[in-house]
Amino acid sequence: MTLGAEYGRPPQKREEIDLARISHYVHVPRRYWGRYLSATLIACFLIFLAVSFARGQIDWKVVAQFVMAKTILIGLGNTILMSVLAMALGVALGIVTAVMRLSTNPVLNSVARGYVWLFRGSPIILQLLLWFNLALIFPTLGIPGLFEYKTVDVMTPFLAALLGLGINQGAYTSEVVRAGLLSVDVGQYEAAKAVGMPRGLALRRIILPQAMRVIVPPIGNEFVGMIKLTSLASVIQFAEILHSAQSIYYANARVIELLIVAAIWYLVAVTVLSFLQARVERHYSKGAGRAAARQ
Template structure:
């Protein structure tokens, strides 16, 4: 028994030697020189980018650009009026697009095959054709329908009704509705089906449940893409210049047609577009943070 206990408590003869060798190895490793890895691909890419940026800067510096005209026309009345028209068209077209998108998304999720077919056809048609083509079709609608109205009650000439403003609003808003419907549908599908069943179990109608329970939960999925669509709509309004809507790019073109300061006026328009998009991007980030915080609290309670 004594010998057995002595054997169990005894250390191997070479254990101390291994410990000394390990300590020596650690000391040798500690004295090794640390060599940083060199990323030559990154260095070359960075150098190429710097050279290209420098070349672009030199081109603008030595180009035929009168910078004083940029500052002069930045606050020109025609440019500011165009900026206001751009903002108005953005807000109205997005409002129309969101309204149509919500209605179309609900139709897509309906059990009625007719509603589903109409919604799918709408999305297919307006997502499958260019926006500029749709704008031109709306603007030239009088060639297909010379008059609008109800026979026997009232009729108006289409050319008198379909102004550049209305044609731009319908073209941009209806096109936006097709894209927004997919965003809203994805948000509605992200809500657990148990929420629908719970609303149905307490006697809620389908539309009432959508408004009070489903849509509020889907907003955290819907809001970020809608914010991106809003930013895109600001720039998309420039296409309305082809139908003579007096938005910012159209007014800038009218000015440089008269004074031949093409680059200067285009830079003025670009500065204002960047300013509006920057403000909207900041607002979008705040709204996204708000809904993300709400989602975090909800997951924490679960």
């Protein structure tokens, strides 16, 4: 549309007139005072922390001395091993429990619900202590007359930590897996049933692969949490990073220095695991954006 043509003047576009009207205004950039204030407060807090650590009674030479100590590295290895094994046990139990929760069998469904209720409802440190002191309830394990073992010899700190962390994790993982299975369109189940595919085969070949895009991110987050959760196993004398650091500072009284060493290795482990988690998530999210665009 043009203006001025009806008066014999050359036509002008509306945009040109609008620009002419506002050309005399001065452009004033917007001030983000909230950003400036929050950034200043955060910077002041970080400076305060840096000065506090610098002036504090921390011997950084001791931190450098023990950061690569053999005892600490053994604790790091035990932490990683326990995290992997406990998470593997938790994922296996979680998948089985999630399938049981979705089953129409009332017995299986009730057992799965009871398992989730029990182990999600009690503190993990309590579960670790119960497993470690299982000998007070069952003095021996095995089949009487065939083979029997003293529970106190079988239930080592390693096994107690594995059972406590893994079984507890399975209760949480089951809810993640169940949510992933429910996210798959019901038509996929019906299509597998229509071609005569058994339920178990359909879960392995069709349902679970599609649910992995929903399952992997929270499972990866749980894995990161498991790295830190292993520190609770120090109460039953499992030699992970924190327990190793404690065994050293009990001898040399360098508490803060050894705790900083433990914190460094936890941060390193979590950083590496977060990087691997991002790679796995990208792998399972391939094609998701294209599928959404087609819809």
